[in-house]
Amino acid sequence: MPIHLVYCTCPDAATGQRIADALVGERLAACVNLLPGVTSVYRWQGKVEQASEILLLIKTTADCLEALSARIRELHPYELPEVIAVEVRAGLPAYLDWVAAQTQKPD
Structure with missing residues (x-):
């Protein structure tokens, strides 16, 4: 099962925490780091903007990506939230197995 690292910026810690709690609680992510x-x-609506944000590093599987992206869209206050997924090419096998196990729905 391919593992992905998803990047998502949030406007503040409270928003990031709410999204992280939902994603992990719903088993869409195994772990979320809030940085x-x-x-x-960035350029938005024709103007260069600058903002202080919180970066979420979300660990999930390829099977969860679509639902994870949809859930972020539901929870996120931005009109167009950042959701960028990068496939993990290597890692500690036991950790990658843990990510896969934590995103499996219980029977």
Whole structure:
């Protein structure tokens, strides 16, 4: 089962925590790291903007990506939230197995 690392920025810690809790609680993610102190510079609606944000590093499986993205869209306050998934090419096999196990729905 391919494992993915998903990047998602949030406007503040409370939003990031709410999204992280939902994703892990619903088994869409095995783990979410919340990294404060991110400054994002981007173009939005024709203007260059800058914002302080929280970066979420979300560990999940390929099978969960579609539902995870949809859930972020439901929970996120941004009109267009960042959801970028990168396939993990290597890692500690036991950790990757743990990610896969934590995102399996119980029978």
